[in-house]
Amino acid sequence: MDQQCDCQTAVIDEQKAYQTLLQVIEDYDRKPSNLIQILHMAQAIFGYLPETVQRFICEQMELPFSEVSGVVSFYSYFTTQPKGRHTIQVCLGTACYVRGGKKVLDALKDLLQIDVGETTADRRFSLEVKRCIGACGLAPAVAIDSVVHKRVNPNKLQDMLSQYE
Amino acid sequence: MFTMTINQQQVTARAGETILEVAKRNHIQIPTLCHLEGIHQLGACRICVVEVEGAKSLMASCVTPATDGMVVRTHTPKVRKARKVLYELMLSDHPTDCLHCARSNDCEFRQLGEVLQVDVSRFAGQRSKNLVDTSSAAIVRDNNKCILCRRCVSVCNEIQGVGALNAQNRGFGTSISPGGDLLLGSAVCAACGQCTLVCPVNALKEKDATEMVWNALADPELTVVVQTAPAVRAALGEPFGMPPGTLVTGKMAAALRRMGFDAVFDTNFTADLTILEEGYELLGRLAAGALASGAVTREQLDKLNLPGHLPAPVLPMITSCSPGWIKYAEHFYSPYLDHLSSCKSPHMMLGALTKTWYAQKQGIDPKRLYVVSVMPCTAKKYEVTRPEMATDGIANVDAVLTTRELAHMIREAGIDFVHLPDEPFDSPMGQSTGAADIFGVTGGVMEAALRTVYEVVTGRELPFEKLHVQPIVGLERIKTASFQFADVKPEWSFLEGVTAQIAVTSGLAGAAHLLDEIAAGKSPYVFIEVMGCPGGCISGGGQPRPVNDEVRRKRLEAIYREDEGKPIRKSHENPDIKTLYSEFLGNPGGHVAHQLLHTCYTVRSRT
Numbered sequence: 105m106d107q108q109c110d111c112q113t114a115v116i117d118e119q120k121a122y123q124t125l126l127q128v129i130e131d132y133d134r135k136p137s138n139l140i141q142i143l144h145m146a147q148a149i150f151g152y153l154p155e156t157v158q159r160f161i162c163e164q165m166e167l168p169f170s171e172v173s174g175v176v177s178f179y180s181y182f183t184t185q186p187k188g189r190h191t192i193q194v195c196l197g198t199a200c201y202v203r204g205g206k207k208v209l210d211a212l213k214d215l216l217q218i219d220v221g222e223t224t225a226d227r228r229f230s231l232e233v234k235r236c237i238g239a240c241g242l243a244p245a246v247a248i249d250s251v252v253h254k255r256v257n258p259n260k261l262q263d264m265l266s267q268y269e
Numbered sequence: 270m271f272t273m274t275i276n277q278q279q280v281t282a283r284a285g286e287t288i289l290e291v292a293k294r295n296h297i298q299i300p301t302l303c304h305l306e307g308i309h310q311l312g313a314c315r316i317c318v319v320e321v322e323g324a325k326s327l328m329a330s331c332v333t334p335a336t337d338g339m340v341v342r343t344h345t346p347k348v349r350k351a352r353k354v355l356y357e358l359m360l361s362d363h364p365t366d367c368l369h370c371a372r373s374n375d376c377e378f379r380q381l382g383e384v385l386q387v388d389v390s391r392f393a394g395q396r397s398k399n400l401v402d403t404s405s406a407a408i409v410r411d412n413n414k415c416i417l418c419r420r421c422v423s424v425c426n427e428i429q430g431v432g433a434l435n436a437q438n439r440g441f442g443t444s445i446s447p448g449g450d451l452l453l454g455s456a457v458c459a460a461c462g463q464c465t466l467v468c469p470v471n472a473l474k475e476k477d478a479t480e481m482v483w484n485a486l487a488d489p490e491l492t493v494v495v496q497t498a499p500a501v502r503a504a505l506g507e508p509f510g511m512p513p514g515t516l517v518t519g520k521m522a523a524a525l526r527r528m529g530f531d532a533v534f535d536t537n538f539t540a541d542l543t544i545l546e547e548g549y550e551l552l553g554r555l556a557a558g559a560l561a562s563g564a565v566t567r568e569q570l571d572k573l574n575l576p577g578h579l580p581a582p583v584l585p586m587i588t589s590c591s592p593g594w595i596k597y598a599e600h601f602y603s604p605y606l607d608h609l610s611s612c613k614s615p616h617m618m619l620g621a622l623t624k625t626w627y628a629q630k631q632g633i634d635p636k637r638l639y640v641v642s643v644m645p646c647t648a649k650k651y652e653v654t655r656p657e658m659a660t661d662g663i664a665n666v667d668a669v670l671t672t673r674e675l676a677h678m679i680r681e682a683g684i685d686f687v688h689l690p691d692e693p694f695d696s697p698m699g700q701s702t703g704a705a706d707i708f709g710v711t712g713g714v715m716e717a718a719l720r721t722v723y724e725v726v727t728g729r730e731l732p733f734e735k736l737h738v739q740p741i742v743g744l745e746r747i748k749t750a751s752f753q754f755a756d757v758k759p760e761w762s763f764l765e766g767v768t769a770q771i772a773v774t775s776g777l778a779g780a781a782h783l784l785d786e787i788a789a790g791k792s793p794y795v796f797i798e799v800m801g802c803p804g805g806c807i808s809g810g811g812q813p814r815p816v817n818d819e820v821r822r823k824r825l826e827a828i829y830r831e832d833e834g835k836p837i838r839k840s841h842e843n844p845d846i847k848t849l850y851s852e853f854l855g856n857p858g859g860h861v862a863h864q865l866l867h868t869c870y871t872v873r874s875r876t
Binding site: 155158159162163166167168169170171172173174177178184 | 426431432433434435436437438439446447448449451456457875876
């Protein structure tokens with residue numbers, strides 16, 4: 105019995121999360137024009153916007169699912185997939201692109217076996233693309249969480265990733 | 270009023286008009302694709318671009334307001350080139366299978382290509398979509414063909430207030446869908462099919478039933494019975510080049526007989542029957558209310574010809590002929606389903622009677638009877654799949670064809686429709702009154718019901734000129750009227766002096782308004798008619814394209830013409846209905862009627 109199951113806490117946490125979200129929706133007067141702000145807050149609460157959360161918002165705000173889902177899928181900020189413990193942002197701004205950013209991205213996709221916008225099965229990494237992170241002098245650049253890695257070599261990615269658990 | 274110049278021509282414009290509207294009024298044609306008058310004006314496709322003097326870029330004429338002194342050119346080299354490039358870009362993401370596409374002949378995208386004289390397609394490349402969604406019983410979505418014009422989105426969200434379809438994702442990945450991984454069959458869709466009516470291409474269409482019907486017709490074991498809804502006869506001529514508003518009742522019956530149907534019945538017959546069932550249900554609800562309040566005694570009620578078990582006194586009662594409306598109510602207003610009349614829709618009643626009464630009369634095994642309904646409606650395709658629409662495990666109706674599908678079949682059968690003689694429907698379910706005809710237009714069921722209910726209670730005709738309740742005739746979204754029961758027959762004394770307020774709406778957004786009133790406890794009405802499609806069945810989701818208010822008005826006039834031309838115009842005077850009750854059903858709302866002609870509803874989720 106030394107391994108403790110945390111199911112119970114997870115359920116309570118989820119209930120709390122929905123209560124918080126409900127409060128947010130009420131704070132925003134349930135107005136459809138505030139949908140984007142509410143989705144922002146929802147993503148902050150849950151970490152991502154799974155269908156169940158979107159449906160909860162639809163029901164509370166009396167909006168069609170297709171409309172909420174349309175907004176969620178339009179903005180790249182919103183994600184319907186849980187985020188990994190670490191977020192890899194590959195810069196594909198002009199400078200990084202011409203200096204091999206695309207190759208770095210392809211190599212990362214290969215290595216992690218995921219596509220852009222996805223998360224590895226072990227929830228270790230999420231992969232994103234950014235259009236210029238303002239580190240052109242360091243191109244090609246990759247930001248992992250808040251750390252910028254400079255002049256990334258697509259053949260030596262393993263070393264870079266091994267710093268993250 | 271001010272003046273502007275279009276193509277060197279001085280024209281007058283009114284404040285608030287767009288360039289496109291001014292041009293149209295002055296007989297200058299600007300090609301459009303996504304534009305849908307009064308419904309969809311977003312400037313999404315940009316095909317309607319024009320040059321405006323002083324403007325930096327080309328302007329979409331459908332969304333650009335006309336201004337005083339504006340100088341517009343509609344087909345300069347720059348404009349023509351832009352339109353062609355836009356067209357080619359759209360074409361690069363559209364299958365070019367026009368030779369074997371069912372919409373080929375009335376595809377607005379293909380027709381536009383001809384107007385623009387596009388003769389090359391230079392941008393072949395990746396395709397963005399490949400989903401064909403056949404999950405709905407009523408509507409097929411072929412996303413390959415979608416050109417993202419968003420007309421369906423406007424109709425579904427703004428006119429119908431349903432929101433089953435919206436744009437998902439962005440850029441090249443954009444698609445019009447119910448969202449997430451949802452397919453239409455499991456989405457909150459009323460199946461009204463208004464999207465199929467406005468889709469310019471073959472991306473939204475009814476689910477095909479023609480193959481099933483051809484197979485049934487070819488099966489020597491089956492007796493195949495067909496019935497036609499009231500609105501079909503006012504529109505079926507259009508696909509054969511006849512002008513909107515042409516009545517083709519007799520030709521339609523003749524065509525169906527030539528296609529090989531064994532009996533050609535008329536849904537109008539059971540529209541008359543619906544009036545009896547629904548009329549007595551309304552009277553039953555009023556009586557139950559009077560009984561509860563002590564305004565009448567049980568003994569007094571026993572003298573009336575009311576249903577054995579009185580319905581609950583829930584008012585207003587709402588009509589239940591429109592299966593799109595029913596599904597909408599089940600999703601969005603499930604706490605108020607007891608307001609819905611328990612009557613099945615008329616074609617389901619005819620199906621149920623065919624496989625019982627008619628089968629017995631003819632000595633046919635009901636399992637060998639195949640009932641086909643020709644409907645102006647896509648939701649009827651869904652309705653026949655509802656589990657409660659069967660009697661003893663036998664489906665009431667086996668296949669539903671839209672008006673459009675019937676036109677295709679008539680053409681495929683090689684029938685020269687325009688030159689057919691007029692033929693009557695078959696007995697015993699072919700005769701109908703004028704009251705049944707008007708089921709096809711908004712306000713019709715209400716008027717038909719009032720013609721009977723008022724006369725049952727007072728013994729006199731409904732006091733309106735030509736029996737038309739003028740305030741509820743026409744295309745307005747919500748229409749209301751009121752009348753008073755005065756000098757009633759002695760046995761109905763509890764209704765003496767009662768003023769009945771009624772409301773009629775068509776299109777689901779109007780229904781939402783009336784239901785919100787009920788939810789707020791503020792509905793002043795005793796009886797409400799709801800038709801799922803704007804204008805009623807004459808512009809149902811299964812009717813020939815195009816549909817606009819002008820076409821609606823012509824079909825509406827045709828329907829009222831049909832009514833006024835009938836010798837009998839009140840449902841309770843239909844002699845065959847009287848026979849049906851005396852031979853088979855007993856009383857309206859009686860035991861047999863209840864088993865065969867009434868139904869129940871299902872609570873559904875709103876997301």
